[in-house]
Amino acid sequence: MLFGHFTDGAPVPIPAAEAAWHLIAQLYYGPAGQCTPRRIASNKPGNGDAGPLGKSVSFHAWAPDLFSTLALAVPAPLDALGFSDEDKCPWEGPLPDSAVPAELTWPGRLLTGRARHAALLVPSADHTSVTDAYVTWSTHLRPAAAPDPYVVLDMPKAGGAPYARPADGQRALWRDLDALLLKGSTQSQRPYTFEDLPRSLRPALRVRAYGFHQDGQQKDDSWYEATTPPVLGWQQDGTPENEEMAWRVARWHQAAEEVGDRLHYAARLAWKLTTDPGDDPSAKVRLDAKKPGPWAGQALSRYWPAAEGVFWHLLAPEQDEAPPHASLVRAALHALDEALGSARADVRAARARSRARATLRALIPASPLSESRT
Incomplete structure (x- = not known):
């Protein structure tokens, strides 16, 4: 077994x-x-x-x-x-x-x-x-080149053959929606079975995903399944309404990823400034990828569930013109504060927290968030 x-x-x-x-x-x-x-x-x-x-x-x-x-x-x-x-x-x-x-x-x-x-x-x-x-x-011959009709194909940044998007037990299904709705781009191609879905059925169709998080050799991390709400009615198919919704999903998802990346950087920055300060607090900090500290993982584990709620809220019709970054940055600031909650209360830690928060707020320069709102 x-x-x-x-x-x-x-x-x-x-x-x-x-x-x-x-x-x-x-x-x-x-x-x-x-x-x-x-x-x-x-x-x-x-x-x-x-x-x-x-x-x-x-x-x-x-x-x-x-x-x-x-x-x-x-x-x-x-x-x-x-x-x-x-x-x-x-x-x-x-x-x-x-x-x-x-x-x-x-x-x-x-x-x-x-x-x-x-x-x-x-x-x-x-x-x-x-x-x-x-x-x-069964065989040790090189696998035959045959596309799997149920996977998202991602394109390598350095060029070469596309590869199936890997399973990640920590990645929620909504973060793959743009790749499932858009016809295709230079970055990804939606599953072959999602082509030519009956137009009359699409508004009722959800997406079910099955993933096995493995390292490709001997280590099995986790098996998971996930299901979206009915979203395939937004599939890009040439009609103006669906075209707009598919690209709207892509824009909102991209905004969430940008804020998540900045949160990861901000949490690592706060750890670095708190534990290994330089002589000049305002100088550029060099982060060590091998020493991210504990706050980055804690902050992201809090941010992504909150970002999912923001994502679905922004897709409501009445939110058509809502700028996504403000709500996502608020969620990221809250996640950062929770991750840093146990940090020692001294001037060094306070400066580190303030600088980390500033890097997040910089994502919305046109409408900066005040500390009183966050």
Whole structure:
């Protein structure tokens, strides 16, 4: 089993239905590293590669009813992968006798045939439960270049092939909304299954995300799922109203990220000035990325939930012209004060707090916040 305190020497039988979920998790998210050795010809390695969805997050259109949700989850044929009479899922054909995977075809092989592991479940005598399992390598060949239809593709800043947006257990789903609504940009491309959603259904469609926060090797951090309110009615599709809402979501999200980055800097600055002051309090401070101090993480953990509330509030129709930075900076100042709440009360700490707050307020120079309001 993937989760639980069990040993190979004393396996615990589990119901077959539950074992199927563990099987899916292993084939799609299984880590790299040691596994049961398997011999093909003279080759007998005992290590496997990470699963095809390792450390990634997938996004799915979520309808009010199960049938619509399942129908929307079936991707249209990709340009590079058309229909094939030979398309079969791995369990529908004979067991492979080589480490060369079958050619990817649509939809079965694309969705189910990219596993890097092979798994064997040992059934109980009555076939109602699974009593043991063997996990070994499936192939060590380079993965076939096939786009996953459920992921956001991000573009590397230095150029190169796009990559699936990684899962982050600390990142709320609303921070990915602009990438899900906009058609695409030089930075990201929305999931392929979000293209050509039925216009009549969009106002009722939410987004469900599934993520597995992993390091890509052996460490599993957290598994999570999240669901938005109905937002796919704002999807950019060429109509003026949707175009404006999609870009409005992007602007508000960008503002939240800018304030979050500045808060991270401000908290690190306050720590530096409090614990390692220079001779000139007004001089430029050089921050050490390896010594952020404890306040940055504490401040951000308080800021992001508050920023989410501000974000949804700003998307209300009556807030159409509201400048986003003022409300977000207020949330950041409050988060900073809470993080610095236990700091010693002396002149040095007070100066550090004041300078850190000033860096945040500088994000809204046209309408500065007074200390009395914050």
